[in-house]
Amino acid sequence: MRFNRNNDMPEAGFDITSMIDVVLLLTIFFMMSSQFSRISQRNLDLPRQKGDANARPDASSDAAVVIDLETDGRLSVAGRSYPLERLATLVAIDRQKMERSGGILDVIVRADRATPAPQLQRLAAALSREGVATWRLATSGETSHSTQRGGGGLP
Numbered sequence: 001m002r003f004n005r006n007n008d009m010p011e012a013g014f015d016i017t018s019m020i021d022v023v024l025l026l027t028i029f030f031m032m033s034s035q036f037s038r039i040s041q042r043n044l045d046l047p048r049q050k051g052d053a054n055a056r057p058d059a060s061s062d063a064a065v066v067i068d069l070e071t072d073g074r075l076s077v078a079g080r081s082y083p084l085e086r087l088a089t090l091v092a093i094d095r096q097k098m099e100r101s102g103g104i105l106d107v108i109v110r111a112d113r114a115t116p117a118p119q120l121q122r123l124a125a126a127l128s129r130e131g132v133a134t135w136r137l138a139t140s141g142e143t144s145h146s147t148q149r150g151g152g153g154l155p
Helices: 019-040 085-099 115-127
Strands: 063-069 076-077 080-082 105-111 135-138 147-148
Touching: 063 085, 063 115, 076 085, 076 147, 080 085, 085 115, 105 115
Parallel strands: 063 105, 105 135
Antiparallel strands: 063 076, 076 080, 135 147
């Protein structure tokens, strides 16, 4: 018995061109979105303190809210301005959501050096009224990301 073997059988191939396109698009997307977070931070003259050497910015908790406090008392998060009470309420809502899911919300305040102390005290009091007991004050010490502990008032 003779079997007819066809030696011209095509090999199965895998075209990865579309996969490379998708990977390239994802890379560009993540590069651009990471830059947006830097753009949304206002240029503030932060207090010149060494800060807490043990603090690891944005890595010590599950999520962080960065509040910018300018010299005239304006408050903003991610480049968007908020009135004091509205901002405190939003932070409290985020904190409650994180606690329900078992996480911790890290609140970081970036206050300009020339900001009068009563402005920072008002922010601390509003956060305290909403149940936010601890927060961190960003400083521009030896590295631009060092922070100092604070909470419930001036640290």
